[in-house]
Amino acid sequence: xSEPNESTRPFGQRLRTALDTYGPLCVGIDPHEALLRAWGLxxxxxxxxxxxxxxVEAASGxxxxxxxxxxxxxxxxxxxxxxxxxxxxxxxxxxxxxxxxAKRGDIGTTMEGYAAAWLQPGSPLESDAVTLxxxxxxxxxxxxxxxxxxxxxxxxVLAATSNPEASVxxxxxxxxxxxxxxxxxxxxxxxxxxAPGSLGSIGLVVGATVDRRSFGLNDIVLAGTPILxxxxxxxxxxPADLAGLFGYxxxxxxxxxxxxxLTGGAAGTAALAARIDERASLYRGQR
Amino acid sequence: xSEPNESTRPFGQRLRTALDTYGPLCVGIDPHEALLRAWGLxxxxxxxxxxxxxxVEAASGxxxxxxxxxxxxxxxxxxxxxxxxxxxxxxxxxxxxxxxxAKRGDIGTTMEGYAAAWLQPGSPLESDAVTLxxxxxxxxxxxxxxxxxxxxxxxxVLAATSNPEASVxxxxxxxxxxxxxxxxxxxxxxxxxxAPGSLGSIGLVVGATVDRRSFGLNDIVLAGTPILxxxxxxxxxxPADLAGLFGYxxxxxxxxxxxxxLTGGAAGTAALAARIDERASLYRGQR
Numbered sequence: 205x206s207e208p209n210e211s212t213r214p215f216g217q218r219l220r221t222a223l224d225t226y227g228p229l230c231v232g233i234d235p236h237e238a239l240l241r242a243w244g245l246x247x248x249x250x251x252x253x254x255x256x257x258x259x260v261e262a263a264s265g266x267x268x269x270x271x272x273x274x275x276x277x278x279x280x281x282x283x284x285x286x287x288x289x290x291x292x293x294x295x296x297x298x299x300x301x302x303x304x305x306a307k308r309g310d311i312g313t314t315m316e317g318y319a320a321a322w323l324q325p326g327s328p329l330e331s332d333a334v335t336l337x338x339x340x341x342x343x344x345x346x347x348x349x350x351x352x353x354x355x356x357x358x359x360x361v362l363a364a365t366s367n368p369e370a371s372v373x374x375x376x377x378x379x380x381x382x383x384x385x386x387x388x389x390x391x392x393x394x395x396x397x398x399a400p401g402s403l404g405s406i407g408l409v410v411g412a413t414v415d416r417r418s419f420g421l422n423d424i425v426l427a428g429t430p431i432l433x434x435x436x437x438x439x440x441x442x443p444a445d446l447a448g449l450f451g452y453x454x455x456x457x458x459x460x461x462x463x464x465x466l467t468g469g470a471a472g473t474a475a476l477a478a479r480i481d482e483r484a485s486l487y488r489g490q491r
Numbered sequence: 492x493s494e495p496n497e498s499t500r501p502f503g504q505r506l507r508t509a510l511d512t513y514g515p516l517c518v519g520i521d522p523h524e525a526l527l528r529a530w531g532l533x534x535x536x537x538x539x540x541x542x543x544x545x546x547v548e549a550a551s552g553x554x555x556x557x558x559x560x561x562x563x564x565x566x567x568x569x570x571x572x573x574x575x576x577x578x579x580x581x582x583x584x585x586x587x588x589x590x591x592x593a594k595r596g597d598i599g600t601t602m603e604g605y606a607a608a609w610l611q612p613g614s615p616l617e618s619d620a621v622t623l624x625x626x627x628x629x630x631x632x633x634x635x636x637x638x639x640x641x642x643x644x645x646x647x648v649l650a651a652t653s654n655p656e657a658s659v660x661x662x663x664x665x666x667x668x669x670x671x672x673x674x675x676x677x678x679x680x681x682x683x684x685x686a687p688g689s690l691g692s693i694g695l696v697v698g699a700t701v702d703r704r705s706f707g708l709n710d711i712v713l714a715g716t717p718i719l720x721x722x723x724x725x726x727x728x729x730p731a732d733l734a735g736l737f738g739y740x741x742x743x744x745x746x747x748x749x750x751x752x753l754t755g756g757a758a759g760t761a762a763l764a765a766r767i768d769e770r771a772s773l774y775r776g777q778r
Binding site: 283 | 521523560562565566567568569570571572573575576595596597598599601602603604605607608611614624625626627628629630631649652654656657659660661662663664665670671674675
């Protein structure tokens with residue numbers, strides 16, 4: 205069997221395998237304080253670790269991808285990062301692809317530091333892919349994008365997000381009328397040229413509930429680019445909406461749900477697993 | 492004596508005191524691998540801790556502000572964050588204002604997580620101010636900006652940076668021709684309305700070598716807003732350029748130098764202190 209996180213295959217191919225095997229659902233690992241309490245856990249690094257390990261256990265074999273939200277670990281400082289390291293290691297050992305939702309972005313040697321943290325094999329925070337923020341320009345992320353390709357890792361660059369205050373940045377345009385989001389998408393597409401298989405290793409973050417065409421993100425610019433789409437579940441989009449929302453590029457979508465699934469963990473890991481099964485099958489039923 | 496990081500005064504006032512007492516120089520704490528080696532330290536979390544503690548010792552009483560670059564600690568994972576916690580605690584104990592250069596940016600409860608990490612009193616990563624990235628819109632940073640004001644902390648939001656690839660985002664414009672950088676500056680200025688004293692607590696990052704007017708950042712939009720200006724020293728701008736570059740808002744500038752100072756540490760902490768004294772006096776001589 206071809207294992208999704210067998211590290212000798214490009215991330216895009218491993219992602220393709222994960223999507224084909226399990227469907228598009230990605231389980232967010234968001235140990236928000238309210239969820240920790242609902243699960244009977246302390247709002248602490250230890251609580252976040254237990255929350256993450258239970259989620260990994262419930263997700264294993266039911267979905268192909270998990271997405272830990274770094275902020276909810278970072279709030280506990282170094283102890284929180286130690287918890288995150290344990291959770292990511294457990295997830296990768298369970299053959300789950302791990303997308304670290306860190307939204308990092310900087311330039312030059314500083315960007316190299318972030319790249320080494322999240323994408324260098326053997327790093328304590330090693331993940332399969334990391335989310336990046338391009339306020340300094342997509343090309344400022346070069347150190348991470350090139351390290352990703354070098355080590356069969358991936359990255360997802362923020363393009364168009366669903367929060368209403370984002371449009372002042374993401375819909376702003378250059379003199380030719382190209383929006384920031386479209387420019388980011390073009391820059392990312394250029395990184396995927398020549399990638400083997402049907403899916404590149406450098407992706408975009410596009411909110412599920414976003415009218416992506418109003419950001420200039422048509423199907424052509426998205427061809428072959430993995431799309432991480434938060435906003436499914438509690439945030440409004442439903443599995444049945446996937447094909448309608450993403451059309452020709454729907455097969456490239458990683459549909460991320462967090463709260464809609466994680467609230468199920470209050471009743472225990474078996475209940476959480478059942479919730480994941482239920483949600484995952486709704487997406488698979490759309491194909 | 493009025494201590495800059497006496498926490499019962501707004502960050503903007505504490506920053507004003509620091510600038511008036513020591514001048515604009517801010518010492519970057521960038522334990523880049525090449526610098527660690529030059530200092531005879533391991534490229535490890537322990538090396539980064541020792542590097543940071545020596546820099547704090549050398550900076551104490553010579554400048555008012557230090558800026559640890561989070562990426563160079565993050566690359567060592569949780570152990571790196573433990574080192575950063577020690578360095579930031581030592582700096583704050585030495586009455587240095589600490590600007591954590593983290594460039595975080597997210598939305599909603601996730602942004603709350605980052606805000607709690609860096610700005611909540613008692614957090615292991617507590618700093619005096621944190622840098623933020625507004626790709627999701629300045630208002631997406633609300634949780635951090637409001638928590639900062641609530642606890643007499645500060646924030647510096649990326650506006651116009653000196654890397655050439657940044658202009659595709661930061662100079663993009665809305666239908667009225669307002670650039671992204673200018674919009675960010677306006678949003679930040681709105682947060683400082685009614686701030687006591689001459690300086691608000693929410694600032695901007697504006698590269699020293701940037702032609703800021705080409706980004707729409709004139710003196711009026713910057714009035715009363717602290718400006719964190721990387722790019723002095725090795726990156727090209729010199730102390731004598733400060734007044735010419737920043738004109739009427741020069742007194743609001745935090746001039747950050749890293750490599751130009753830190754290379755001095757290879758010859759020991761006393762040599763590093765002498766380098767800091769030398770650079771700091773060059774800025775003070777311009778006033």
